[in-house]
Amino acid sequence: MSEQRTRPRYGTHLVLLLGGLVMIFPFAWQLVMSLSTQAEVTSVPPTWLPAEPQWQNYPAVFEAIPFWDQFVNSAAVTVARVVGQLLLCAMAGYAFARMEFRGKNVLFGLVLSILMVPYQIYLIPQYQIIQELGWLNTIAGIAAPGIFSAFGTFLMRQHFLGMPRSLEEAARLDGANPWQTFWRIMFPLSGPALSAVAILTALASWNDLMWPLIVATYDDRTTLAVGLSTMQGQFTTDYPVMMAASFLAMLPLMILFIVLQRRVVEGLAHSGLK
Amino acid sequence: MITRRSLLGAAGLTGATLLAGCSGDPEIDPALGPMATREESGSVTFQIWDKAQEPAMQQIIAAFGEHYPNISVSMSTTAFGSYFERLRIQATGDDLPDVFWINGPNFELYASYGMLQDLSELEGFDPANYPPNLTELYSSQGTPYAIPKDFDTIGLWYNRELLHRAGVDEPTGSWSWGEYRDASEAVTRALGSEQIWGNPGGTANQAYLYPLIMQAGSFVISEDRTTSGYDTEGAIEAFEFLDGMIRDGIAPDVRYTAENLPNELFSNGRAALYTSGNWSAALLQDSPVRDQLGVAPLIHGREEANVIHGIGCAMYARSRNKPAASAFLAFLGSEEAHRIQAAAGAANPAFLGTNDAYVDAIPEFSLDLFVEAAETARTYPASQNTTAWLQLEELLFPKILGGDGKLVESARELADRMNGVLADES
Amino acid sequence: MSHDTATAVRRRPRSRDGLWPLLFLAPLMIGVVVFYFWPILATVLNTFATFDPFGGRSFAGLDNYRTLLSDAFVPRAVLNTAVYTAIVLLGIPIAVGIASLLTQKGLRFSRFYQVLFFLPAVSMPVAVALVWRMIFNQEFGVVNWALALVGIEGPYWISAPWWSLLAVSIVGLWSSLPLAVIILSAGLQGIPPELYEAAQLDGAGTVRQFRSVTVPLLTPSIFFLSIITAINGFQLFDLLFAMMGQANPAMADTQSLVYLFYSEAFRQNDQGYASVIALLILLIIAVLTLLQFRMQRRWVHYE
Secondary structure, three states: OHHHEEEHOOHHHHHHHHHHHHHHHHHHHHHHOOOOHHHHHHOOOOOOOOOOOOOOOHHHHHHHHHHHHHHHHEEEHHHHHHHHHHHHHHHHHHHHHHHOOHHHHHHHHHHHHHHHOOOHHHHHHHHHHHHHHOOOOHHHEEEHHHHOOOHHHHHHHHHHHOOOOHHHHHHHHOOOOOOHHHHHOOOOHHHHHHHHHHHHHHHHHHOOOOOHHOOOOOOOOOOOOHHHHHHHHHHOOHHHHHHHHHHHHHHHHHHHHOHHHHHHHHHHHHHHHO | OOOHHHHHOOOOOHHHHOOOOOOOOOOOOOOOOOOOOOHHHHHHEEOOOOOOHHHHHHHHHHHHHHHHOOOOEEEEEEEEHHHHHHHHHHHHHHOOOOOOEEEOOOOHHHHHHEEEEEOOOOOOOOHHOOOHHHHHHHHEEOEOEEEEOOOOOOOEEHHHHHHHHHOOOOOOOOOEHHHHHHHHHHHHHHHHHHHHHHHHHOOOOOHHHHHHHHHHHOOEEEEOOOOEEOOOOHHHHHHHHHHHHHHHHOOOOHHHHHHHOOHHHHHOOEOEEEEOOOOOHHHHHHHHHHHHHHHOOOEEEEOOOOOEEOOOEEEEEEOOOOHHHHHHHHHHHOOHHHHHHHHHHOOOOOOOOOOHHHHHHHHOOOOHHHHHOOOOOOOOOOOOOOOHHHHHHHHHHHOOOOOOOOHHHHHHHHHHHHHHHHHHHO | OOOOOHHHHHHOOOOOOHHHHHHHHHHHHHHHHHHHHHHHHHHHOOOOOOOOOOEEEOOOOOOHHHHHHHOOOOHHHHHHHHHHHHHOOHHHHHHOOOHHHHHOOOOOOHHHHHHHHHHHOOOOHHHHHHHHHHHHHOOOHHHHHHHHOOOOOHHHHHHOOOOHHHHHHHHHHHHHHHHHHHHHHHHOOOHHHHHHHHHHHHHHHHHHHHHHHHHHHHHHHHHHHHHHHHHHOOOOOOOHHHHHOOOOOHHHHHHHHHHHEEEEEEEHHHHHHHHHHHHHHHHHHHHHHHHHHHHHHHHHOOO
């Protein structure tokens, strides 16, 4: 491999650059369309650059939906789900990985079976529970079902299985009970796995459409994904404004993703190990 | 707190019957009861689906507040695409809003399962104030369960500029099928190279296929609501009329219109003729080609036939706020409220004699012809479980017009499946 | 707690942790039981019932199962869903290729490339489906424009049977690729360099090294990915729904299983029959997952 390092790898760069451009093309195209006129969007051949950027398509989004309210709601729901999952999944994952009790494997299998069921079958029952709790149109109602995650539990269990037992043995000899061992030693050492769970949860939560749409109807109490779908129903013929709205809705996560890139990759990488 | 009831209720759509007895409050009186007085306080929830009509509805709520200063109304809007999905989930959970919009396809379902309040006794509501074909739509077995809010009929929108360029005269009265086809052909032949069509095709039911089928002397659903009309001669004739234009390259085929929606084509100046309702006026006002647009009466076949449909305002039969809801619903049906929405150009009001305000609100187009059409228009076809066969239409209309030589077969399949749905209703 | 001696002996190692597992698991399990187990159980029971649209139900025996067997939409939906899943699974070998290029030692601009390949992971399905609809438009879409450059007249990607399934699958592949690349990159970085050096000493070229060192050591990650990709693939709905739109002549031939479930539950108002379809989906996924676990012994190498 050492002699390879010295000569530039044109082939590799060519493949990666072309492949990478294909991957981000939809975003780039979305950006172009958001600054185009309706006629340019549907022109043959495609208009690669708008003759005059239509910046007013962006302010139009803020007139169409209460963007900031929905942004805050999306963010609050996402934070609630992330925090809730980190705690609950880590605890449960730890129990499944390190504790012995009757029916452990059966229970774990049952929890995983949730993943095999399409989410649509949960909609009506979950709605009824949230209604019963009086949580319709609240952050808590939108966030609640998503806090209990089978996948998060699975990832945390895999992570704890891979950790050396020696740390816990030492703690136990010091007289720590299982909770102290977990909370003071194991949890703080789980950074990458926790960030994997946090990232996957944040993505799912930010982009979730069907559930918030069912539990939160008031425009200013729902999430950005729902706001976007309401707009699609209304502006069927105004593609540029739709594109601007879509771009704005995705932008916060994109920025977060690019800024935290290294941590994100490191965290996600852990989700596949073992 | 999670109660035993919620746990059981969690069994889903399910639970509901198991517990029909104990869910909700049995003490709710099916009778309408007295209306709130002007001094009484209360609160009402109100659910609609059209964001574009939100401002007008806010004005109505404000006007209502002057009559009933102590009743608050909280309105929520759900996109139409998911409105009825949500409404049904709410109904299953005994959690419908006090007052809400309903439409023709869904009305009978909610009325027949006791979800809607019988409005015969509602103070200040007189069915004679609205077009009879609309009160019929919102009555079940002679009892009114919703107040007509507005109505739509269908007309022929056209693009003057494109017709002129193709040497076609603007329609002045109602064109025959033949004239419509000839005009479409002339435009497509003259301007096809610029990706401009005579008409934008499509498989719209209310605005295109229903009226055509009726104009060919047939029906969508039989009067006793037991039989589909899609395999009748008239329906086949209507399908073949549209299929013929597609085959001859006059109108775009269904694959094209699935990717390029007819309303987009027309509002972007890429189609010259477009059969659609007066609801299009609000959208076409913002069209880049609005100065070129006009509207004429709908085309006619062997018979003249138009279809009328409108939104209805209903009250939940198990509403906990009936006195306040009665006051609000009665106001929604009043002349005053209808004048407000008309003047805002939001919708064509159903209250007889208030249409002028709407016609004047959008002076660009001569909307009075939509009002005139209401007099002879036929009631929107519906049955108890209309949404079930609407979905079949959505799936199979494009197949019928798909140009695979199986037009009649596919029409029969649609009729058979629809008959199956209708048989399950009884 | 009192046990007879025999069970106590048998259980001793298992009950070592006393009530602690309960404490750790209870918060999660309460939610899981209420929000997930109970609905699943209800769905299974519902398969034996007919429903009125607002939940009232009556016992229907096996009627819904009979309907399933005679419904012509079902076999096609199974096929469509399987084809979609198969195409999305093709993303895994592609991701192996990309990941091994990305993790080459000393590669310049690698962080820049990472951003390019990972960004689709943040895409919002509602937002991105609309963009893809434009890209695949038969008339003004970029794909057919590119095909026309090489003299091919492009198909109706959104509205012709099979093409529409292919278009949806391509988008599915596109959106699942980033996670696969990330996980595989991590797997690759975990391979000790000594193994490559040893292979080089044995005279193995780049291709041989890739086949006999890289791929075998990646198999655990590949296995994990193929499990979650297959599970997600069989739940195809949002993308299909958003990309195909309404009044689409290809819809009848492109429906997925979950789409069928959705139309029965929310459009046809037939919750009983919808539950049978849900059960079918669950069974197919369970069998597939089980098969994958069975077969892993043959090809997955854990060191």
